[in-house]
Amino acid sequence: MTAEATPSLVGKTGDPAGAGPPGARGPRGSWGPRGRRTAYPRYVAGKLGGAAVSLLAVLVTSFFLFRLIPGDPVKFMTGGRQVSAEQLAAYREEFGLDLPLWEQFTDYCGKALTGDLGTSYQFRTPVVDKISDALPNTLLLTGTSFVLYTAIGVFLGTRAAWRNGGLGDRLNTGLALTLYSIPSFWLGLLLIIVFSVGAGPIPGLFPTGGMESGGEEGFAYVLDVAHHLVLPVVTLVAVEYGQTLLVTRSALLDEMGSDYLTTARAKGLRDDLVRRRHAVPNALLPTMTLVFINLGRTVAGVILVETVFSWPGLGGLFYQALSVPDLPLVQGLFFVFAAAVIVMNTLADLIYPLLDPRVGR
């Protein structure tokens, strides 16, 4: 889904760093402690302000977007059952649907600011409760796969770039591009067939879905959850690590011709040390941005994997809510998904200048 982001990311993060080489070295004094102390807080304030505006915009959009759905929401709630006019009116009043649109809107905004995202049509419970129930499960799944695919992507990406053009590089890049072109849900289904249902001589090794078998406690419970976690994590890692690999690789390739590497070699450093101590830390800077953006995106990206593996997280909940459609729940989840991306982008913006003093003052 983010194939188009790969080249632009490199360009974007490369630009500010390389934008001012002629002037950058001159006013070095302004990078001194005084200059930074005054500039960074203002920068932070600007970024936080921007993030707050984006969050508000998402809140407003998610309200109006779902009012576009044709048909009467009450009809969806009753699920086609025969209901009397009084009951319909009661439903309308219960969910505030009898009010004019702008009153619904102000009501929605007021409640949202106090952390109330409305009541789910199908579960009759507060949306916030449903989300906070599912959130830890999603975080467990995304967190585990995020750590794995970032580590694998960076490791293989640096190897590929260091031996650029070699057989290893071509195999690595080719495999990453291939896995990147595979639909995650398809890979998930295949893994279920091979490792859960069992194909040919392979017995069913892993559970087909869900998060726990139930009835386990203590350490056995942890093992059980880990057992359920294997296939979804493998699926996510396989389809996601390619992008990290490609970005790390091109970031390192950008550094390869640099003079400081020649200097490091001239000093007599071993090839391995030149890579580890000099090239990779610099190449990781652009990768950092991608890492954060990925973290935000993975939260939304698990929708398919969670649906395929019936994982009780936000993605599965979103799919359930859509099929009704359960407007308040969809609205709330949409907000959470967009907020995850916004928060992570802002974090990346805030951390980046601390790591690379050339940017963002």
Place this chain on the structure above:
Amino acid sequence: MTTTDPDEPTPPINPPIIPPVSPPNAPPMAPPVAPAVAPAAAEGGGGPRALARQRRRASAARFWVRYRAHRSGLLGLAALALLALIALTAPLTIGSDVQSVTDAPGRPMESPSLEFPLGTDQFGRSLLGLVVWGSRVSLLVGLLAAVLSVAIGALIGITAGHFRGWFATVMMRITDWFLVMPTLVLAIVLATVLSRSLGTIILAIGVTTWPTTARLVRAQTLAVESRPYIERAKALGGGHWHVMSRHVLPNVMPLVLAQTTLIISSAILSEATLAFLGLGDPTVVSWGGLLQDAREAGAVSAGKWWYLVPPGIAIAVVALAFTLCGRAVEAVLNPRLGVTR
């Protein structure tokens, strides 16, 4: 080739993108200097237009020579040509009656055999026929969605780069807003909100994926517009439309081309995803739709892998082929990106 730079010191970033296209545009819009240009143009064979055409052909030939050096790009192109041929000739080789549920030739869920090389689906239809037939919808939706997405992106990018001031600010704020939206979630929501049809899917993908293109195109527009010949065009009375369509557009075209190729592959994946979630047009056969059918028919729990494998491989092959082509085009246009052959 250990590094990208030392091997090729001569072509830096700009030349492949800018010069081949820009000079031919200067003569036609400059009547006052026409006498000075005319003799040179006459040598090229009859008027400035012919000269322009000739230079374009030359730059296309140069592009092809460089593209040819990328083996993976050639592989992708060959795969695409083959797939396009299969998709276009499907009515002759397969016939549209593969879709018919009522008079299906086989028994439900047959394993692969000589008669049905890939087996049959739950209605007894030949899977080979369905996969070939599905390529038409998947390719069509992928292409149209990518074209829509890139068209929106190019339009917004060029106008935001050309008109500065509040218009550009508003446009870029909108772009940034779309950029933070989780693309898949937004597309799912749009496909749910609108009616179930191919048009909806194309719209949902196109409307959600344009912001990256807009950003790239805007940056390129700004670079082009800072060049002296734009100032010259304006001084000679060239209006906004003239500058944007005759000078900026031809210069951002290569970038737009590379971007389209890359977006097609993600659009095909998105189409499959939406169809798999049951948001596609239920009346047409597509690869994502086949996977959804397979899942609903219980092919997963029954371990009928041969039902699932072909559509998925088809999606992956097409997406990979477009990605390879896109990367090769990009590497030709911008050798510093570090894409190896």
